[in-house]
Amino acid sequence: MAELVTQDTIDAVIKSRQHTPEHLLQIPADEVLSRNEPEIALQTLLNRCGKSTDRWAALIAALTFAYDEENTTFGELLDSLDHAPARTQTP
Numbered sequence: 001m002a003e004l005v006t007q008d009t010i011d012a013v014i015k016s017r018q019h020t021p022e023h024l025l026q027i028p029a030d031e032v033l034s035r036n037e038p039e040i041a042l043q044t045l046l047n048r049c050g051k052s053t054d055r056w057a058a059l060i061a062a063l064t065f066a067y068d069e070e071n072t073t074f075g076e077l078l079d080s081l082d083h084a085p086a087r088t089q090t091p
Contacts, residue, residue, distance in 0.1 A: 025075030032074040
């Protein structure tokens with residue numbers, strides 16, 4: 001049986017100084033990405049995408065194409081980037 005997560009629970013986890021990256025992976029992506037504190041998701045995105053232009057492009061595509069309509073978690077969003085090659089752009 002799936003548990004329902006309330007908005008109050010999501011807010012409490014995100015605002016907590018004790019949250020871990022693992023906690024954030026379970027929260028809806030739009031909740032993590034739309035906060036006023038960009039550092040919440042920034043380091044995770046930098047670690048996942050790095051210098052890979054393909055992964056950054058995949059992130060932009062995922063954010064552009066109704067990811068929030070499916071109630072995608074932040075972890076699922078990040079996992080979707082793994083399908084993009086880790087190729088880096090050469091100067």
